[in-house]
Amino acid sequence: MQLSNTLSDRQAVWAFALGCAAVTAGVLMHIPMFLMGREMHFMLYGMPIGWDMIAGMGLIVAGCLVAAWGLLPRDVAAQRAAAASIEIAAPEDAQLGPAHWGLMLVLVVALVIDTMKPASLGFTVPGMVSEYMVPKETVSLVPFFALVGTMTGSFVWGVLADIYGRKATILLSAVMFVGTSICGAMPSLWWNVGMCFMMGLAAGGMLPVTYALLAEMMPNRHRGWALVLVGGLGAGGGYFAASGAASLLVPDYSWRILWLLNLPTGLILVLLGNFIPESAKFLLARGRAVEAQAVMARFGAVARTAGPPPAVPSQAALEGMHLYGKLTALSLTGVTWGLINFGLLLWLPNHFVTKGYSMAVASRLLAESALIAFPTIFVGALLYSLWSTKGALIASIGVTLLGLAGVLRMELFGGGSPVLPVALLIIGINGIIAILLPYTAESFPLRVRGKATGWVAACTKGGGVIAQALFVLKLVPPVGVVAGAIMVPMVAALGLVAWFGRETRGQDLRGLDG
Numbered sequence: 001m002q003l004s005n006t007l008s009d010r011q012a013v014w015a016f017a018l019g020c021a022a023v024t025a026g027v028l029m030h031i032p033m034f035l036m037g038r039e040m041h042f043m044l045y046g047m048p049i050g051w052d053m054i055a056g057m058g059l060i061v062a063g064c065l066v067a068a069w070g071l072l073p074r075d076v077a078a079q080r081a082a083a084a085s086i087e088i089a090a091p092e093d094a095q096l097g098p099a100h101w102g103l104m105l106v107l108v109v110a111l112v113i114d115t116m117k118p119a120s121l122g123f124t125v126p127g128m129v130s131e132y133m134v135p136k137e138t139v140s141l142v143p144f145f146a147l148v149g150t151m152t153g154s155f156v157w158g159v160l161a162d163i164y165g166r167k168a169t170i171l172l173s174a175v176m177f178v179g180t181s182i183c184g185a186m187p188s189l190w191w192n193v194g195m196c197f198m199m200g201l202a203a204g205g206m207l208p209v210t211y212a213l214l215a216e217m218m219p220n221r222h223r224g225w226a227l228v229l230v231g232g233l234g235a236g237g238g239y240f241a242a243s244g245a246a247s248l249l250v251p252d253y254s255w256r257i258l259w260l261l262n263l264p265t266g267l268i269l270v271l272l273g274n275f276i277p278e279s280a281k282f283l284l285a286r287g288r289a290v291e292a293q294a295v296m297a298r299f300g301a302v303a304r305t306a307g308p309p310p311a312v313p314s315q316a317a318l319e320g321m322h323l324y325g326k327l328t329a330l331s332l333t334g335v336t337w338g339l340i341n342f343g344l345l346l347w348l349p350n351h352f353v354t355k356g357y358s359m360a361v362a363s364r365l366l367a368e369s370a371l372i373a374f375p376t377i378f379v380g381a382l383l384y385s386l387w388s389t390k391g392a393l394i395a396s397i398g399v400t401l402l403g404l405a406g407v408l409r410m411e412l413f414g415g416g417s418p419v420l421p422v423a424l425l426i427i428g429i430n431g432i433i434a435i436l437l438p439y440t441a442e443s444f445p446l447r448v449r450g451k452a453t454g455w456v457a458a459c460t461k462g463g464g465v466i467a468q469a470l471f472v473l474k475l476v477p478p479v480g481v482v483a484g485a486i487m488v489p490m491v492a493a494l495g496l497v498a499w500f501g502r503e504t505r506g507q508d509l510r511g512l513d514g
Contacts, residue, residue: 012070019067029056030185042254044187060179067175071168099298111234113265119242120258122346127255132189144468149200151461166213167278176202178266184259225385232377232434240370247363329496331459336490338463369422380431390501397494400428404483411480442504
């Protein structure tokens with residue numbers, strides 16, 4: 001594997017490789033514990049943690065530290081100062097080439113792997129309730145702390161991306177991702193809680209880092225639809241992969257297999273790093289001009305010294321009530337998305353089980369819903385780039401409301417297959433998460449753009465934290481009532497976006513600064 005685009009010398013390459021090997025070995029030392037439970041359908045509750053598992057945990061911690069040291073650049077302060085004076089941009093009329101399509105494909109696969117872990121949480125709850133013999137509310141501490149870790153990771157990895165670089169940050173999160181595989185061999189619920197927090201921390205920063213890397217590599221006129229397409233395919237593919245894995249593997253290998261899959265999928269992420277280019281801006285700041293020129297040549301980008309933007313008409317200046325109104329609208333959209341994605345959809349598998357479905361059938365129903373929703377991601381990307389950015393977001397919120405109404409009807413009147421309403425939910429929330437952050441980034445002046453985008457991203461995780469906190473406190477009503485309750489803030493979000501939202505397709509974003 002060639003890591004020269006990320007690591008500055010041979011010593012660092014070996015350090016990173018050694019760290020990866022140590023983490024992998026540490027995970028493999030937990031597999032015997034998992035296999036010991038095969039006669040009891042892999043139920044490990046109450047088994048003692050052996051010396052090999054303790055040693056494996058030590059190897060994982062040490063391996064992560066060694067890999068981080070190998071990725072850490074030297075002279076960080078000087079490099080960050082140099083980066084502040086460099087801008088990397090592709091010409092407005094640049095053509096998409098094999099490098100652009102290859103990068104999008106690799107990042108989609110990375111996001112699928114990254115998204116399937118939080119999406120797997122709902123499929124593990126019924127098994128943990130049965131094995132640990134505790135209430136669902138207690139088991140919900142696992143997704144609660146996983147989401148707290150994801151929310152924390154959204155901030156932490158954004159900072160690390162500026163220090164380590166885009167590619168190096170993805171590699172480091174992948175190494176940590178591999179280490180969290182041992183969650184599947186933990187004989188105690190509280191070990192699962194701790195390890196799932198680490199899983200969330202590792203997974204939390206992939207989406208923002210992906211958007212940052214794409215924004216620096218894609219030509220301006222292709223940037224919007226590319227961000228929507230990559231984000232949508234990653235989210236939809238992640239949920240389909242999680243539900244498909246649960247349907248195929250959980251009946252034979254128990255809920256634990258969903259965490260043990262972090263080992264092969266995390267190693268795939270590490271290998272994919274070989275096909276992810278480092279940011280040219282980061283390479284130039286580190287004095288690696290030859291590598292930076294090669295990256296820019298592949299992607300048709302140019303480097304220039306940053307300076308004040310040229311004067312443009314102030315037709316879209318955003319301030320005062322309009323600025324805060326739009327921020328409120330997008331924040332509320334993010335919170336309601338989190339309530340559905342990390343609340344309602346995580347509760348549905350267990351809800352279907354309590355209604356008489358087997359876990360395999362419940363997982364298959366959700367997998368079928370995700371499969372139906374998957375092709376609509378391309379429609380969303382086309383609507384965003386060719387029709388209306390504001391209209392595409394409003395349409396996604398509207399489809400989500402239809403899905404919520406379908407779930408409410410199903411619970412009130414019974415009968416009918418849950419596939420269609422759940423498919424509408426997945427279509428809607430995939431569209432929202434694929435569009436929300438690109439639209440936010442295109443909707444705010446430069447002086448607050450980063451803060452606004454980061455805040456809205458945090459709101460999407462915050463909705464999930466609220467949902468799981470309510471579940472832990474035993475304050476969650478039946479699923480039908482939940483669907484109806486979420487419709488209220490979502491209708492408010494729809495109205496606020498319609499009122500305060502502005503069309504951004506084809507607009508010069510410098511006009512937002514007045």
